[in-house]
Amino acid sequence: MDIRFTACQAVELIVPEQPIHIANYLSQPQRVVNALAASSSIKRLADDRYRLEMKPLTFMAFSLKPVVELQVWADDAARVNVHSNNCELQGIEYINERFMLNLEGQLYSTQKHGTTYLQGKADLVVEVDLPPALALTPRSLIEAAGNRLLASVLNGFKQRLLRQLLSDYQAWVTSQLQANSVKTTSAPISAKFS
Template sequence: MQMQFAAAQTVQLTVPEQPIPIEHYLRQPQRLVHALTDPTRVQSLGEGKFRLKMRPLRFLAFSIQPTVDLQVWSDARGVIRLQSIGSQIRGIEYINQRFSLDLRGILQPERVGDRTYLNGRANLKVAVDVPPPLRLTPLPLLEATGNSLLKSVLLTIKQRLIHQLLSDYQHWVVAETELSQRANYDLPLAKVKLGQASLPAQAG
């Protein structure tokens, strides 16, 4: 017996004014991935692909641990999109062989007057064959439990996004500003040294 579960979450963040617009920050998808989840659970696969090892989840009598491969990309406007391209369930091989996961998300900046907002939406769908031990469980209970589990996953991601993304953006702006200031200081200094080196030696 196959069942399908689904959940969705939206988010809107007010972006504080910074010397560097957030669109520049959002052109680095890897920073978003690390803001969304614990960096120790993320593996970069190259070319905008990442492997996310989720925390163990409890589904009725079973403990499962999903691993999801994500493709993440952004455009010149700073719009970031992510999509799952593979998944695996660790813990129960029966479920792993009869399981599919579809995760899609978008995060985009929007300017309204003199304010900038980040609007995001994520949709998570799972299809799975119910293991034999659960087939006597009432269908409404299975549906409610599965949908609630997916909702909790997206809610956890949303909470990390709210607390981590803007903080990381502000730290990135400080680092980029310091780097730019250092470069602007080093350039005239290098020209002075070059000019001194090119002066002819005076006869004694």
């Protein structure tokens, strides 16, 4: 590949205390996927695979629409793992044929001084052969623009995650408690009469 762009984004936020620990929520990674992007842009392909259609991006006067296939799963330690399996760039066939994207991420809960935190990190790498139209553009300018673009993509996911995940977690806890309450109150009562 001709040029490589990279970005890294970390997240750490305090998790409000709930009756059900966030590790239980993280064991259902599809909920995390829904917190990362609008449901209209995500399609579930299999138990742990999703297709994410991103909004069009502009890079050096080129308009590109990435479609990324993600594998998202929870491991035994209740860490949510994200790995990109495939990516297609809709817009310019030349770039799509000479393009590689790799996304690796993790999200997990941790305890510090009695407080629960949600921590995570995502690394995004793109390698691409530049189209001839950019041959005269200084490489340093292209690299800076590409790295900024990737950083903005990861930052967008982070901001949505910060807004959506904790509210979805709280809603999930409420629904779990209500479901358990219904199960408890609707259980048959057996009594002995003498």
